[in-house]
Amino acid sequence: MKNPLKKLLILLVCLIGILISASIYEKIKFQTIFDEIYYDSRNASGESFDRRSSLGDIKGMSASATKLTGITASKRESIIMESYEDDSLKAPMNSLRISNNSTKKELRIGYSYMVTENMTLFFDNVYYVKNRELTKEISLVEIDSNKRITTQKEVKDTLTSCEITAEQLAAWDYQGLNEVFLTDWVSVYPSNYSPDNLVNVTIKTAW
Numbered sequence: 782m783k784n785p786l787k788k789l790l791i792l793l794v795c796l797i798g799i800l801i802s803a804s805i806y807e808k809i810k811f812q813t814i815f816d817e818i819y820y821d822s823r824n825a826s827g828e829s830f831d832r833r834s835s836l837g838d839i840k841g842m843s844a845s846a847t848k849l850t851g852i853t854a855s856k857r858e859s860i861i862m863e864s865y866e867d868d869s870l871k872a873p874m875n876s877l878r879i880s881n882n883s884t885k886k887e888l889r890i891g892y893s894y895m896v897t898e899n900m901t902l903f904f905d906n907v908y909y910v911k912n913r914e915l916t917k918e919i920s921l922v923e924i925d926s927n928k929r930i931t932t933q934k935e936v937k938d939t940l941t942s943c944e945i946t947a948e949q950l951a952a953w954d955y956q957g958l959n960e961v962f963l964t965d966w967v968s969v970y971p972s973n974y975s976p977d978n979l980v981n982v983t984i985k986t987a988w
Contacts (some may be wrong), residue, residue: 800900812981814974815888815915818966822861824885832865836879841869847882851903858884872962874953875901877962886910891956896943899924904954908982915979917954917986936988949988 811817849860864878873894880889888908896902905918921930921939930939963976966983
């Protein structure tokens with residue numbers, strides 16, 4: 782009897798050790814709200830019969846995710862995109878998309894605003910999982926000519942001509958990322974963070 786009991790005790794100790802290790806790993810892995818989003822959505826699929834991430838539970842999100850692999854991305858890259866239905870967003874916001882690149886370990890959150898009848902402003906946020914860094918960039922597109930404005934000088938000059946201030950930029954950025962997307966995220970996922978709690982994230986703003 783002693784030998785079976787000893788084996789059982791060893792098995793229980795090993796099992797407890799595995800559970801503790803898994804718990805510690807999860808805590809280490811999920812250091813930011815963006816880590817939660819990345820790891821929850823990286824295994825999602827664009828196919829309706831496969832697993833979908835918690836993003837699919839957000840009200841106003843498209844009916845299915847989209848695989849960008851081999852479409853707008855290299856076949857070597859695994860990218861899943863989730864996007865809001867346009868009519869679920871309040872003007873002047875006209876798009877909001879989340880892309881998970883599990884190959885490069887990047888999470889991209891982009892949203893746009895119709896700032897004039899002929900100009901759309903794009904905010905592009907890229908979260909790098911490896912170093913927990915969030916880079917924030919903006920660009921504009923002239924609708925009539927389909928010209929994309931990306932250089933810092935051109936962007937600044939265009940913003941000035943459209944009478945868009947730094948305060949307005951910050952307000953739109955906050956609305957898209959914090960008020961809309963991250964608020965929606967914590968409503969469908971048992972997050973350990975709030976929409977304004979961007980702890981452990983290094984933010985680099987290029988505008």
